[in-house]
Amino acid sequence: MRAVRIEEFGGPEVLVEAEVPDPVAGPGEVLVRVAAAGVNRADALLRAGVYHRVGRPPLIPGAEAAGVVAAVGEGVSDFAVGQRVVALDGVKSPGFYAELAAVPVTQVVALPDGVELTEAATLPIAWLSAWYCVRHLAKVTKEDTVVVKAAASGVGTAAVQIAAETGARVIALAGSAQKAAWAGEFGAHTTLDTSAYPDEAEVEEVLRLTDGRGADVVLDIVGGAAFARSLRQVGHGGRVVALANVALAPSTIDTRDFYPKNVAILGFQLTNRQRHGWDARADLRELAERVAAGAYRVPVETVLPLARARAAHEQLERRGNRGKIVLAVD
Structure with a gap:
């Protein structure tokens, strides 16, 4: 062959x-x-x-x-x-x-x-990862405000749609005005061009968009320095899900950014999750059925x-x- x-x-x-x-x-x-x-x-x-x-x-x-x-x-x-x-x-x-x-x-x-x-x-990599993190790890509901980073990526566009379907308010972050606008086409309620809000300004803008409370869930697909910002963008009792490090850089964090807020930090890696007992078939089957039904693009x-x-x-x-x-x- x-x-x-x-x-x-x-x-x-x-x-x-x-x-x-x-x-x-x-x-x-x-x-x-x-x-x-x-x-x-x-x-x-x-x-x-x-x-x-x-x-x-x-x-x-x-x-x-x-x-x-x-x-x-x-x-x-x-x-x-x-x-x-x-x-x-x-x-x-x-x-x-x-x-x-x-x-x-x-x-x-x-x-x-x-x-x-x-x-x-x-579907089996980006979509299944987004599905598991939104549905099983973060347990997103209609009461939540969800920040999706790298929202124009494969995982990002999937996560925006899956989170929006629950009724949650979705804030999509992307690295250019064009990517942010495109992420908005998948059901995000608010989009943010992070190139216009570098570093700490990005944190402040997310806090402003959430009336100072911070997000209930942050899906961090970027890693590196972005992960430290995710901890400052999440609110009291919130969940930060780390599922990639496309920055290919270490994350330097201050524990004071999350433990006083009782924040849960959740990690996800697809192949290792499978090696430790997760049978992905039921989730992949349900995801494919949702695509067939026209729920997701x-x-x-x-x-x-x-x-x-x-x-x-x-x-x-x-x-x-x-x-x-x-x-x-x-």
Whole structure:
């Protein structure tokens, strides 16, 4: 089969198309013929050799995909050949930058009608992370005011919609006027261009927008210095959820910014959550059903052929995209 591999750690240029042996569905596995694979920052970190799951090259990246069942292994009775599915590679390699992937049955969910495969390929990472953090960790309700940072990102646009559906008031923060306006199209009640409010001014503006009380929930997708600001933006008894560090920088915090307010700091990392017992299938299934019902809009900005994985990573790292980047596999 055709696949794109990381031959050595480095920049996008190390992604090389190659012919590799076809995987075989072992016991308890589903062989998925990949139609579309989502491109994520975790893929870029894996390629650079700095991701927490790093193995040794050659490696096939790609943690999420959608396609059809090509074969099932021994003991698998829930899926049939030709069935449309979405799959998450949270535990096992190879990844989904390939024509075929053998995936544990616990990582595969049947797709309902009404969800396109290119959309479905973006659900298991950004969308599932946003869903879990809003629904399970922060337990957002209609009584809450929720701040979503990096609201124009894949996780951000998902979190804005999922939080808004609960009836919560959503304040979307993004790094430019254009991105902030775009985040507003997904149901945010208020948007904030953080480039106009650097550093402490961002904290003061969030406090102003919440009448000095601070937010009930802050979803911090940025990390670095932004996380310290999140602790100052949340109100008494609030929750700060840290689910990424795209800043790739340490966070220096003052404990006095959160313990007097009885603030809960909650962390989330998708693959480690799965390794410690979370079966994501029920949540992924419900999320796909909500998309099929038209409750959420899944923005896909760019679809590139598998052979152009390098270009996809270059576009991702420019951080100019609005919506997800997807690799299409013939």
